[in-house]
Amino acid sequence: MTAVLTDPEEAVAGIADGSTVLIGGFGMAGMPVQLIDALIRQGATDLTVVSNNAGNGDTGLAALLAAGRVRKMICSFPRQSDSWVFDGLYRAGKIELEVVPQGTLAERMRAAGAGIGAFYCPTGVGTPLAEGKETRTIDGRDYVLEYPIKGDVALVGAHAGDRMGNLVYRKTARNFGPVMATAATLTIAQVHHVVETGELDPEAVVTPCIYVDRILDLSATEATP
Amino acid sequence: MTAVLTDPEEAVAGIADGSTVLIGGFGMAGMPVQLIDALIRQGATDLTVVSNNAGNGDTGLAALLAAGRVRKMICSFPRQSDSWVFDGLYRAGKIELEVVPQGTLAERMRAAGAGIGAFYCPTGVGTPLAEGKETRTIDGRDYVLEYPIKGDVALVGAHAGDRMGNLVYRKTARNFGPVMATAATLTIAQVHHVVETGELDPEAVVTPCIYVDRILDLSATEATP
Amino acid sequence: MKTTVKTTVKTVEHLGRGPLGRDELAALVARDIPPGSFVNLGIGQPTTVADHLPAGSGVVLHTENGMLGMGPAARGDDIDPDLTNAGKVPVTELPGASYFHHADSFAMMRGGHLDVCVLGAFQVSERGDLANWHTGAPDAIPAVGGAMDLATGAKQVFVMMTLFTKEGTPKLVPECTYPLTGLACVSRVYTDLGVFHIGPHGVTVVETYGTSVADLASRLEVAVRPLGQEE
Amino acid sequence: MKTTVKTTVKTVEHLGRGPLGRDELAALVARDIPPGSFVNLGIGQPTTVADHLPAGSGVVLHTENGMLGMGPAARGDDIDPDLTNAGKVPVTELPGASYFHHADSFAMMRGGHLDVCVLGAFQVSERGDLANWHTGAPDAIPAVGGAMDLATGAKQVFVMMTLFTKEGTPKLVPECTYPLTGLACVSRVYTDLGVFHIGPHGVTVVETYGTSVADLASRLEVAVRPLGQEE
Numbered sequence: 001m002t003a004v005l006t007d008p009e010e011a012v013a014g015i016a017d018g019s020t021v022l023i024g025g026f027g028m029a030g031m032p033v034q035l036i037d038a039l040i041r042q043g044a045t046d047l048t049v050v051s052n053n054a055g056n057g058d059t060g061l062a063a064l065l066a067a068g069r070v071r072k073m074i075c076s077f078p079r080q081s082d083s084w085v086f087d088g089l090y091r092a093g094k095i096e097l098e099v100v101p102q103g104t105l106a107e108r109m110r111a112a113g114a115g116i117g118a119f120y121c122p123t124g125v126g127t128p129l130a131e132g133k134e135t136r137t138i139d140g141r142d143y144v145l146e147y148p149i150k151g152d153v154a155l156v157g158a159h160a161g162d163r164m165g166n167l168v169y170r171k172t173a174r175n176f177g178p179v180m181a182t183a184a185t186l187t188i189a190q191v192h193h194v195v196e197t198g199e200l201d202p203e204a205v206v207t208p209c210i211y212v213d214r215i216l217d218l219s220a221t222e223a224t225p
Numbered sequence: 226m227t228a229v230l231t232d233p234e235e236a237v238a239g240i241a242d243g244s245t246v247l248i249g250g251f252g253m254a255g256m257p258v259q260l261i262d263a264l265i266r267q268g269a270t271d272l273t274v275v276s277n278n279a280g281n282g283d284t285g286l287a288a289l290l291a292a293g294r295v296r297k298m299i300c301s302f303p304r305q306s307d308s309w310v311f312d313g314l315y316r317a318g319k320i321e322l323e324v325v326p327q328g329t330l331a332e333r334m335r336a337a338g339a340g341i342g343a344f345y346c347p348t349g350v351g352t353p354l355a356e357g358k359e360t361r362t363i364d365g366r367d368y369v370l371e372y373p374i375k376g377d378v379a380l381v382g383a384h385a386g387d388r389m390g391n392l393v394y395r396k397t398a399r400n401f402g403p404v405m406a407t408a409a410t411l412t413i414a415q416v417h418h419v420v421e422t423g424e425l426d427p428e429a430v431v432t433p434c435i436y437v438d439r440i441l442d443l444s445a446t447e448a449t450p
Numbered sequence: 451m452k453t454t455v456k457t458t459v460k461t462v463e464h465l466g467r468g469p470l471g472r473d474e475l476a477a478l479v480a481r482d483i484p485p486g487s488f489v490n491l492g493i494g495q496p497t498t499v500a501d502h503l504p505a506g507s508g509v510v511l512h513t514e515n516g517m518l519g520m521g522p523a524a525r526g527d528d529i530d531p532d533l534t535n536a537g538k539v540p541v542t543e544l545p546g547a548s549y550f551h552h553a554d555s556f557a558m559m560r561g562g563h564l565d566v567c568v569l570g571a572f573q574v575s576e577r578g579d580l581a582n583w584h585t586g587a588p589d590a591i592p593a594v595g596g597a598m599d600l601a602t603g604a605k606q607v608f609v610m611m612t613l614f615t616k617e618g619t620p621k622l623v624p625e626c627t628y629p630l631t632g633l634a635c636v637s638r639v640y641t642d643l644g645v646f647h648i649g650p651h652g653v654t655v656v657e658t659y660g661t662s663v664a665d666l667a668s669r670l671e672v673a674v675r676p677l678g679q680e681e
Numbered sequence: 682m683k684t685t686v687k688t689t690v691k692t693v694e695h696l697g698r699g700p701l702g703r704d705e706l707a708a709l710v711a712r713d714i715p716p717g718s719f720v721n722l723g724i725g726q727p728t729t730v731a732d733h734l735p736a737g738s739g740v741v742l743h744t745e746n747g748m749l750g751m752g753p754a755a756r757g758d759d760i761d762p763d764l765t766n767a768g769k770v771p772v773t774e775l776p777g778a779s780y781f782h783h784a785d786s787f788a789m790m791r792g793g794h795l796d797v798c799v800l801g802a803f804q805v806s807e808r809g810d811l812a813n814w815h816t817g818a819p820d821a822i823p824a825v826g827g828a829m830d831l832a833t834g835a836k837q838v839f840v841m842m843t844l845f846t847k848e849g850t851p852k853l854v855p856e857c858t859y860p861l862t863g864l865a866c867v868s869r870v871y872t873d874l875g876v877f878h879i880g881p882h883g884v885t886v887v888e889t890y891g892t893s894v895a896d897l898a899s900r901l902e903v904a905v906r907p908l909g910q911e912e
Contacts, residue, residue, distance in 0.1 A: 001486035027769035079824035103787025103830035110784040115560030117368035120342035126864040143342035164546035173763040178782040198545030204429040205548035226717035252538035304593035328556025328599035335553040340791030351633040389777035398532040403551040423776030430779035
């Protein structure tokens with residue numbers, strides 16, 4: 001059953017050193033900023049972080065990196081105009097990097113959530129990102145074998161949730177959240193508000209409650225938009 | 226661009242002999258009955274039909290089978306209390322049957338729609354349905370290699386569509402429709418009514434218009450529920 | 451590696467009564483489903499477990515045709531042809547329900563997100579192999595549905611069945627003779643004559659109804675141990 | 682197997698003018714996108730193609746961060762942090778839009794459902810190999826984003842680029858020297874000096890701007906043929 005919490009520290013309690021943490025968001029849209037900040041205070045270290053980017057500016061994921069908590073980044077696009085924290089760590093040899101094509105990143109997490117052992121993917125064939133990977137020709141087309149990425153924890157930013165744990169997102173802030181929620185042992189979502197069970201349209205629920213362990217309700221700490 | 230049609234004959238025009246036809250529905254929920262009836266009148270034969278069941282009673286898919294148009298059924302559950310048409314053809318050796326676990330059936334069509342070449346699936350390992358299939362142990366668990374099922378045509382029953390071709394479904398009538406819509410070269414959906422573009426909630430669209438080639442609007446021929 | 455587990459819990463032999471009736475069996479399964487679990491109930495007898503889940507249990511029912519939060523069977527005006535369970539029986543929707551398509555529904559199953567599924571069976575082996583989709587009869591038309599997906603995907607597979615066929619042949623067996631649904635997937639077997647747990651070290655009898663552990667041991671080819679004597 | 686294709690269509694040499702400006706190039710690409718297409722425009726210069734699509738073209742824009750039916754860039758009060766394009770620029774929503782998650786969005790791409798994507802490039806080879814994600818410089822931090830997914834998935838990949846680097850090195854080359862994004866995926870190359878089609882029999886010049894086919898042929902190491910002389 002999903003726990004609905006208002007205390008960010010409680011929301012991230014128990015995340016262990018060495019965990020693989022899936023962090024949603026694409027740029028700032030869907031980024032679970034309050035959960036990341038709480039994770040920094042919580043102190044877990046030696047983390048592998050899976051996220052599309054590798055932090056922007058000095059806050060959020062960049063702050064987690066700056067605090068030295070991340071051993072390895074798995075992402076599609078670390079280099080951005082404001083990714084100076086990651087850039088510095090990488091150039092100093094203080095962080096490992098695995099670059100994965102964006103769709104393969106999403107599909108590998110989907111595979112983890114869907115119980116798929118591995119899949120043949122056409123993306124990246126013949127490129128440096130396929131080096132060392134098993135390939136196979138199927139029906140005349142070449143594919144690379146890709147394996148699931150499973151998280152110990154997923155931190156997801158959704159728009160709203162209900163008391164049972166169902167989630168809805170808003171516009172392109174949906175991005176990686178629904179996939180990551182399926183791929184982690186412990187899924188923690190921050191939402192702008194929590195509604196009573198039954199208030200979300202069952203046809204429009206994006207993440208069913210089965211995938212959500214904890215919800216951090218930000219409504220008490222955020223100004224209503 | 227999606228064609229919105231009111232004539233069932235126009236909706237199924239051009240389906241060729243020998244086609245693989247994906248037919249949505251689970252029991253009667255989501256079954257595209259009017260499209261199947263039109264396909265019977267259209268006359269295409271030597272079909273491979275992919276659907277969860279193999280027809281009920283004497284109408285719909287059962288009538289297509291009775292008309293001798295189907296060379297092969299790919300389904301998860303042909304045998305039902307009222308599947309006498311299929312049962313008779315099968316026992317008479319007049320139809321081929323490939324039985325696929327229900328989730329593997331859905332995932333194989335999803336793979337076709339998602340450009341996945343093949344995937345390692347844990348379902349069916351060690352059972353007769355895995356016989357002759359390639360297997361592999363990954364991280365200590367056994368998997369069977371499964372290949373995509375691609376349709377030449379998908380016939381889907383949705384609840385409503387807009388003029389651009391976006392679809393929404395209703396309750397458990399959603400079932401196979403959204404997956405089949407992605408997996409066929411030509412996707413034809415029947416809907417109870419068509420609304421103006423912009424009237425469907427973009428957050429709640431289940432099948433984006435890119436997957437839909439033709440919509441058959443039943444509102445003129447159906448009593449409003 | 452052999453480990454010895456000794457517990458002070460003892461098998462309960464309900465001797466002053468007959469075997470469990472179908473309703474009693476369903477109630478027993480319902481009792482053992484942890485509150486708040488996500489559960490899929492198979493077609494047929496397992497479906498009746500829903501009627502015995504206590505109010506407020508927080509158990510959420512999944513149906514593989516694309517719904518979480520399924521309610522009881524629909525009656526009268528509540529019947530909606532667009533809302534059925536996996537057995538194609540009209541059902542209802544509870545607050546907090548959600549709908550999803552078949553690939554998402556089976557991703558949920560295959561991905562190990564359901565806590566429990568309850569299935570019927572022709573046979574269960576002492577290793578937990580399940581046979582429940584095909585009698586192997588030469589004229590039978592094979593039909594598997596979602597049985598293999600459930601057997602493979604759920605965290606725990608509970609089986610409900612009679613312990614013996616009408617002909618008196620045991621259904622809890624050393625090795626399944628019917629075609630398999632899944633390998634080493636069943637963790638508990640609920641029968642009219644007793645409840646069995648299947649673990650890495652074999653079959654344990656948790657309770658008996660209208661019979662004793664010794665009697666069951668003599669009638670089954672499978673080695674069954676009472677609780678407290680697991681090896 | 683070699684086949685000989687002869688057409689009566691001739692390459693158009695626009696000689697009484699200079700090379701195409703960036704806006705003219707974007708307009709040229711926009712002109713060649715069939716009405717009603719589903720299109721993904723890459724980050725940077727390709728994004729500007731949207732400004733040149735004629736009203737009523739019915740072209741539907743996809744953005745890989747989970748939207749179909751993307752509108753123009755948002756300004757002023759329309760800016761919504763929850764609605765951006767793949768370049769993280771705030772955009773707007775058109776009637777008939779839909780949202781989906783990242784796995785669904787890239788399934789749409791990988792599955793071959795987009796008619797056209799338009800990408801920038803460092804190099805394109807005569808076989809249509811694309812290099813656009815990495816300069817191969819030893820100190821560069823690799824970052825691929827969705828480039829490989831688009832190159833692999835779209836039915837047609839259009840490239841927009843200058844034909845030569847600032848140093849005068851051709852970017853349409855016999856063999857890419859930069860790390861590849863995709864193999865044999867580019868079908869058309871739109872440059873300031875000319876438009877090229879890449880087919881199974883090599884590179885054809887469709888139009889030139891401020892230069893001639895003969896001049897381009899002399900400056901490129903790739904064999905380029907005028908239209909009507911494809912082999």
